[in-house]
Amino acid sequence: MLTIKNLGYWYDRQENSLFENVNLEFEQGQSYAIVGQSGSGKTTFLSLIAGLDKPRAGEISFNGKGINSIGLTKYRQYNVSIVFQSYNLLTYMSPLNNLLTAMAVTQSSHKGDKKYAQEMLRKLGLTDEQMTKNVQRLSGGQQQRVAIARTMCCDAKLVVADEPTGNLDEENTQDVIQLFQKIAHEQNRCVIIVTHEPDVAAACDHSYRLAHHVFTAEK
Amino acid sequence: MNFFKRAWLNLVAKKGRTVLLILVTSAIMLFVLAGLLIRNAADAATSNAKKSIGATLTLSANREAAFKKMRQGTASSTKTKPSLSMTPVKLADVKKIAKLNNVASYNLTSTTSVNAKSFDAISTSSTSSQSVMQGGGDAPGGDKMTSSQGDIAVSGVSATSLTSNFTDNNYKITKGRGIKASDANTNNIIIETELAKQESLKVGDTVTVKATSGSKTYKLTIVGIYKAPSTSTSSQMGPGATDPSNTIYSSYTLANTIKGTKYANTADSVTFTVSDPAKVSSVKKAGKKLINTSKYSLSANDASYQSVKASMNNVKSFADKIVWLVAIAGTIILALIVILMIRERRYEIGVLLSMGESRMKIIGQFFVEMFIVLVIAVGVAGIGGKFVGNKLGEQLVAQETSSTASNVNSQRPGSTGGQAGPGGSAPSGQAGRSGGASFMGSSKTDKTELDVQVTPTNLAELGGFGLAIIFISITLASGGILRLSPRKVLID
Ligand SMILES: Nc1ncnc2c1ncn2[C@@H]1O[C@H](COP(=O)(O)OP(=O)(O)OP(=O)(O)O)[C@@H](O)[C@H]1O
Numbered sequence: 088m089l090t091i092k093n094l095g096y097w098y099d100r101q102e103n104s105l106f107e108n109v110n111l112e113f114e115q116g117q118s119y120a121i122v123g124q125s126g127s128g129k130t131t132f133l134s135l136i137a138g139l140d141k142p143r144a145g146e147i148s149f150n151g152k153g154i155n156s157i158g159l160t161k162y163r164q165y166n167v168s169i170v171f172q173s174y175n176l177l178t179y180m181s182p183l184n185n186l187l188t189a190m191a192v193t194q195s196s197h198k199g200d201k202k203y204a205q206e207m208l209r210k211l212g213l214t215d216e217q218m219t220k221n222v223q224r225l226s227g228g229q230q231q232r233v234a235i236a237r238t239m240c241c242d243a244k245l246v247v248a249d250e251p252t253g254n255l256d257e258e259n260t261q262d263v264i265q266l267f268q269k270i271a272h273e274q275n276r277c278v279i280i281v282t283h284e285p286d287v288a289a290a291c292d293h294s295y296r297l298a299h300h301v302f303t304a305e306k
Numbered sequence: 307m308n309f310f311k312r313a314w315l316n317l318v319a320k321k322g323r324t325v326l327l328i329l330v331t332s333a334i335m336l337f338v339l340a341g342l343l344i345r346n347a348a349d350a351a352t353s354n355a356k357k358s359i360g361a362t363l364t365l366s367a368n369r370e371a372a373f374k375k376m377r378q379g380t381a382s383s384t385k386t387k388p389s390l391s392m393t394p395v396k397l398a399d400v401k402k403i404a405k406l407n408n409v410a411s412y413n414l415t416s417t418t419s420v421n422a423k424s425f426d427a428i429s430t431s432s433t434s435s436q437s438v439m440q441g442g443g444d445a446p447g448g449d450k451m452t453s454s455q456g457d458i459a460v461s462g463v464s465a466t467s468l469t470s471n472f473t474d475n476n477y478k479i480t481k482g483r484g485i486k487a488s489d490a491n492t493n494n495i496i497i498e499t500e501l502a503k504q505e506s507l508k509v510g511d512t513v514t515v516k517a518t519s520g521s522k523t524y525k526l527t528i529v530g531i532y533k534a535p536s537t538s539t540s541s542q543m544g545p546g547a548t549d550p551s552n553t554i555y556s557s558y559t560l561a562n563t564i565k566g567t568k569y570a571n572t573a574d575s576v577t578f579t580v581s582d583p584a585k586v587s588s589v590k591k592a593g594k595k596l597i598n599t600s601k602y603s604l605s606a607n608d609a610s611y612q613s614v615k616a617s618m619n620n621v622k623s624f625a626d627k628i629v630w631l632v633a634i635a636g637t638i639i640l641a642l643i644v645i646l647m648i649r650e651r652r653y654e655i656g657v658l659l660s661m662g663e664s665r666m667k668i669i670g671q672f673f674v675e676m677f678i679v680l681v682i683a684v685g686v687a688g689i690g691g692k693f694v695g696n697k698l699g700e701q702l703v704a705q706e707t708s709s710t711a712s713n714v715n716s717q718r719p720g721s722t723g724g725q726a727g728p729g730g731s732a733p734s735g736q737a738g739r740s741g742g743a744s745f746m747g748s749s750k751t752d753k754t755e756l757d758v759q760v761t762p763t764n765l766a767e768l769g770g771f772g773l774a775i776i777f778i779s780i781t782l783a784s785g786g787i788l789r790l791s792p793r794k795v796l797i798d
Pocket residue numbers: 098099105123124125126127128129130131132798
């Protein structure tokens with residue numbers, strides 16, 4: 088579903104390329120872990136496949152179409168959903184409104200369906216009271232579950248997550264891993280998770296290590 | 307959850323910030339409104355001043371040299387009779403000029419004097435030297451002076467409604483009516499209220515007067531009584547003037563008849579009212595082509611219009627400067643605040659961008675938020691604007707009035723006085739002076755009328771201004787962030 092060809096990226100000078108000639112293929116219904124040392128370029132890679140930035144070299148295609156020709160904004164709107172370490176919720180809203188906003192912005196098939204959003208939040212363990220108070224009053228684990236619920240409410244077939252468990256304790260981490268597995272297998276999406284944690288990588292269907300400018304499959 | 311709703315949620319969720327934004331925006335809007343109000347008031351006052359002051363052209367004999375001589379004469383000797391030095395204006399010339407564009411109306415003035423016969427003139431007892439010089443109230447005969455200078459001044463006009471003393475509301479008809487064009491060739495007169503009181507004269511009464519030379523008498527019908535300002539009797543009467551209450555107004559034809567047959571169809575001077583004061587000089591140019599300039603002079607009396615125009619333009623340019631200064635300062639301040647606000651919301655922008663929200667809709671959300679703030683701020687400014695505008699308006703009026711008053715004084719030498727036509731003869735000299743005074747008076751009134759009121763139009767104008775300011779501010783502020791790639795917004 089997501090095809091990466093000869094991808095290369097550097098910040099200031101080409102000699103300092105983070106990675107070069109990356110060729111990878113990510114499939115629908117599968118979960119992928121990307122591991123690597125801090126500073127190796129995992130977040131940078133993720134931002135490229137999420138359409139947040141443009142590659143220096145090579146091409147990324149979604150279902151056979153270059154994401155540049157789709158248009159990065161449209162690509163983000165319809166095809167990719169992102170989960171961040173810092174949750175990235177709209178802080179002036181309730182969890183429910185965060186979900187409704189995302190559903191409206193991405194033109195989700197459930198757009199405007201408040202019940203669906205509530206149900207999703209309930210599934211992820213939020214009480215009705217928690218749903219309507221400001222997101223900043225929730226714990227880190229709760230906020231991350233809201234962020235994941237947001238992704239689940241949207242129709243994007245590609246889900247990328249950058250250290251989604253980075254701020255979470257053991258128990259919450261297990262919950263989140265389970266959720267991502269569900270998203271990949273039950274909702275038939277492609278999940279790509281950047282992580283430091285071996286547990287998380289182990290739970291995923293596939294695992295790639297980024298080291299010395301190249302990705303190598305570990306699983 | 308469209309961006310309108312997001313904007314609303316944001317304003318409600320961050321109440322403290324919203325209140326601060328409203329306060330700052332209100333303050334800026336208040337300043338802009340004050341500037342707009344003053345500018346509008348200055349605009350209105352300028353056009354009012356133009357309308358109400360009007361400007362005139364005076365056609366009279368070109369007698370500058372004789373005029374000077376005669377003035378010297380009245381001061382020291384009795385050699386020159388004022389009436390002898392004048393070349394009357396011919397009615398035919400007047401009609402030619404009256405046909406020019408922008409000439410609204412004209413007033414013929416013919417002045418003379420007679421001696422009261424069936425009644426007594428008011429004698430000014432305060433200055434004995436004056437009555438000696440005048441040759442005394444109604445003492446007949448005597449020296450040369452009294453033979454040409456009666457105790458009753460006859461001010462012949464086309465109509466009192468065209469005469470500056472009356473148009474300026476200095477003189478008021480209190481009973482009966484004024485002199486009208488239809489009074490031509492009649493012996494209808496109006497007299498001053500003091501004279502009427504002293505002699506128990508009413509509208510409808512007839513009085514007789516006697517020519518200053520010869521024994522001819524005239525039977526005159528009182529059709530109206532007017533009131534001259536009481537102050538003019540004491541302060542505005544120059545040496546050589548009889549009491550102003552002794553002035554009677556009649557049709558110019560009566561004055562001509564009294565002066566003698568060769569004065570038929572003439573006037574001492576003619577005042578043309580020019581409908582648009584700005585056109586005075588062009589009318590004057592055209593008029594000069596129609597007359598024999600060696601015999602007659604056509605002079606423009608738009609000094610007070612010019613000075614009012616100048617001072618109003620001062621107020622206007624000052625107000626314009628305020629508007630621009632405040633608008634620019636307001637834009638800068640608001641833009642800086644909006645830039646700070648949007649930078650603070652960088653994270654939020656990043657989140658929206660990562661979801662695939664379009665940049666236009668993100669800007670749209672900020673715009674809606676600021677628009678709501680602006681609507682409230684315009685309301686607040688509208689309430690406060692009346693107060694601030696009034697204070698500023700008063701300040702301006704106080705400054706400008708004093709400077710204009712001196713302007714008008716210096717720019718109005720006595721000789722240009724509206725009705726001062728056949729200068730030298732006492733009553734018209736007096737009229738000229740009060741004419742000058744009334745111009746000053748009216749220009750002052752126009753200034754204190756710097757009426758500051760907040761109208762819906764003002765608020766709409768202000769809203770437009772505010773919209774422009776927030777548009778520029780948001781564009782400037784968002785431009786910086788939205789130029790960046792979403793990754794930079796979000797992660798860096
Ligand atoms: N804006 C930038 N300009 C220049 N260099 C940058 C910029 N952002 C990141 N880098 C550098 O690029 C390299 C990769 O950064 P990146 O954030 O992708 O690493 P990472 O693998 O996600 O690290 P971590 O595991 O700590 O999150 C780092 O060496 C970092 O210093």
